[in-house]
Amino acid sequence: xxxxxxxxxxxxxxxxxxxxxxxxxxxxxxxxxxxxxxxxxxxxxxxxxxxxxxxxxxxxxxxxxxxxxxxxxxxxxxxxxxxxxxxxxxxxxxxxxxxxxxxxxxxxxxxxxxxxxxxxxxxxxxxxxxxxxxxxxxxxxxxxxxxxxxxxxxxxxxxxxxxxxxxxxxxxxxxxxxxxxxxxxxxxxxxxxxxxxxxxxxxxxxxxxxxxxxxxxxxxxxxxxxxxxxxxxxxxxxxxxxxxxxxxxxxxxxxxxxxxxxxxxxxxxxxxxxxxxxxxxxxxxxxxxxxxxxxxxxxxxxxxxxxxxxxxxxxxxxxxxxxxxxxxxxxxxxxxxxxxxxxxxxxxxxxxxxxxxxxxxxxxxxxxxxxxxxxxxxxxxxxxxxxxxxxxxxxxxxxxxxxxxxxxxxxxxxxxxxxxxxxxxxxxxxxxxxxxxxxxxxxxxxxxxxxxxxxxxxxxxxxxxxxxxxxxxxxxxxxxxxxxxxxxxxxxxxx
Amino acid sequence: xxxxxxxxxxxxxxxxxxxxxxxxxxxxxxxxxxxxxxxxxxxxxxxxxxxxxxxxxxxxxxxxxxxxxxxxxxxxxxxxxxxxxxxxxxxxxxxxxxxx
Numbered sequence: 364x365x366x367x368x369x370x371x372x373x374x375x376x377x378x379x380x381x382x383x384x385x386x387x388x389x390x391x392x393x394x395x396x397x398x399x400x401x402x403x404x405x406x407x408x409x410x411x412x413x414x415x416x417x418x419x420x421x422x423x424x425x426x427x428x429x430x431x432x433x434x435x436x437x438x439x440x441x442x443x444x445x446x447x448x449x450x451x452x453x454x455x456x457x458x459x460x461x462x463x464x465x466x467x468x469x470x471x472x473x474x475x476x477x478x479x480x481x482x483x484x485x486x487x488x489x490x491x492x493x494x495x496x497x498x499x500x501x502x503x504x505x506x507x508x509x510x511x512x513x514x515x516x517x518x519x520x521x522x523x524x525x526x527x528x529x530x531x532x533x534x535x536x537x538x539x540x541x542x543x544x545x546x547x548x549x550x551x552x553x554x555x556x557x558x559x560x561x562x563x564x565x566x567x568x569x570x571x572x573x574x575x576x577x578x579x580x581x582x583x584x585x586x587x588x589x590x591x592x593x594x595x596x597x598x599x600x601x602x603x604x605x606x607x608x609x610x611x612x613x614x615x616x617x618x619x620x621x622x623x624x625x626x627x628x629x630x631x632x633x634x635x636x637x638x639x640x641x642x643x644x645x646x647x648x649x650x651x652x653x654x655x656x657x658x659x660x661x662x663x664x665x666x667x668x669x670x671x672x673x674x675x676x677x678x679x680x681x682x683x684x685x686x687x688x689x690x691x692x693x694x695x696x697x698x699x700x701x702x703x704x705x706x707x708x709x710x711x712x713x714x715x716x717x718x719x720x721x722x723x724x725x726x727x728x729x730x731x732x733x734x735x736x737x738x739x740x741x742x743x744x745x746x747x748x749x750x751x752x753x754x755x756x757x758x759x760x761x762x763x764x765x766x767x768x769x770x771x772x773x774x775x776x777x778x779x780x781x782x783x784x785x786x787x788x789x790x791x792x793x794x795x796x797x798x799x800x801x802x803x804x805x806x807x808x809x810x811x812x813x814x815x816x817x818x819x820x821x822x823x824x825x826x827x828x829x830x831x832x833x834x835x836x837x838x839x840x841x842x843x844x845x846x847x848x849x850x851x852x853x854x855x856x857x858x
Numbered sequence: 859x860x861x862x863x864x865x866x867x868x869x870x871x872x873x874x875x876x877x878x879x880x881x882x883x884x885x886x887x888x889x890x891x892x893x894x895x896x897x898x899x900x901x902x903x904x905x906x907x908x909x910x911x912x913x914x915x916x917x918x919x920x921x922x923x924x925x926x927x928x929x930x931x932x933x934x935x936x937x938x939x940x941x942x943x944x945x946x947x948x949x950x951x952x953x954x955x956x957x958x
Contacts, residue, residue: 466935466938564914605919611914678899680892700942711874719875727875727877728889731866731875734872735861735889738872744859744900745896745899748900750910751902752899752902753913755907806914831914
């Protein structure tokens with residue numbers, strides 16, 4: 364039998380349905396890869412091989428009994444450790460939630476199990492999803508399976524915050540993984556590791572049971588090796604949930620069945636403000652290649668302006684910390700998670716000691732920024748001003764989408780950087796989200812697809828941003844690029 | 859606007875995060891770097907612009923006003939609610955003495 368771990372979501376689903384192999388064989392093959400890679404890549408916080416096999420057994424039994432199989436039947440996946448999973452530790456990669464074992468299942472993960480997927484384990488991430496390199500996890504860095512071709516073997520960042528997800532998918536530890544995106548946390552890691560990842564319209568996927576970071580921005584999505592696999596998995600994840608007050612009460616389109624790389628009659632916008640001074644030449648070249656590919660697929664390419672682009676990052680770094688400071692107030696050492704009770708301490712001292720011990724440096728930094736911008740006397744100058752600028756950023760997109768159907772831009776300003784290269788300066792790390800944050804602030808569907816390798820042998824991603832609810836337009840343009848880029852590179856196995 | 863050590867200490871107290879003197883000293887320049895950078899938002903003309911409250915137009919719903927509308931999150935879940943508490947006692951959350 365060929366190596367089952369080279370197969371993606373569609374191939375596994377179809378192969379299991381046809382009886383080419385069993386779901387248990389698939390689960391066991393991926394379980395073996397997960398175990399073998401863990402010491403070197405640290406992509407998982409907890410592996411759950413028995414869960415993967417158990418779900419696979421049920422799929423094989425259903426097939427033998429002639430029952431209808433779900434959209435993800437027989438596909439084992441990685442679950443970002445931000446999704447609450449009943450009976451399996453859920454930490455958000457923090458010390459404060461270490462040992463927390465939910466009594467309930469997140470809506471998105473439940474939908475995936477209902478569709479026949481099985482869980483290989485809980486994936487590492489930046490602590491509370493705050494980071495762009497997976498260097499803020501309490502459980503250690505994730506190391507990218509990719510290496511530069513200079514022979515130096517410097518350990519590279521898998522991107523963040525969904526860095527366990529991106530590393531695991533590109534290293535063939537799982538065919539697909541969940542991610543969450545607050546300011547680029549699906550797209551940037553996908554770009555860094557040569558895989559595809561989509562963040563749908565805000566509200567498509569329920570936030571119920573996802574550890575909250577910034578509630579007006581947080582949105583779950585799928586990460587896999589190609590566009591079709593992302594579409595299949597997103598279909599299984601999305602849908603109305605009354606338990607999430609901002610869940611969209613809309614039917615889930617048949618994105619996989621609707622896939623078409625024929626872009627005749629479609630208009631693609633190229634935002635001039637994304638051409639930064641001193642832009643990486645290879646990133647600029649891959650963007651040009653993307654433009655040519657979309658033209659080749661029949662699209663008309665037009666220049667557009669998104670005038671408030673330069674203000675998106677500072678806006679994000681007010682709004683996201685403000686919401687985080689409020690959301691993370693729940694970690695108090697009383698109801699769940701860590702408690703640090705110094706000798707003779709009262710309740711207030713216990714709160715302060717617990718939070719000092721339980722939160723990492725980046726999380727504390729963001730809570731302090733958020734507390735400051737929401738404090739009396741500064742609220743209007745920072746927070747209200749940022750929410751007004753957010754309205755303008757959103758309006759820029761609305762105006763642009765009056766004349767174009769989809770927007771093409773780079774996903775990140777560079778290929779993967781080395782671990783430690785940017786972690787000393789928080790601002791420099793924040794700037795890595797420059798191309799991904801605007802779509803998040805506007806709640807728009809956006810995806811990253813692999814475009815090619817740079818001269819160091821590292822993947823570069825291209826980003827597609829669509830109108831609200833138009834995941835199909837994003838996926839179609841992504842497919843057109845995928846077919847023309849012919850990206851087949853994978854990291855050489857060294858782990 | 860920039861923050862000094864006293865201000866950062868006050869913010870940390872508001873956020874209920876204990877910080878050492880050394881941590882405070884390190885945080886002041888970091889926070890000032892970030893604040894100086896976000897300050898550029900002040901130059902945007904926002905006259906007549908409403909602050910965003912919902913990124914995708916959406917009517918907030920109310921659930922039915924009935925007991926156990928959702929059996930999963932409804933009543934009679936004491937043991938499940940307390941299952942992860944660091945100090946559950948007699949069916950309650952245990953905390954250190956609050957009133958002196």
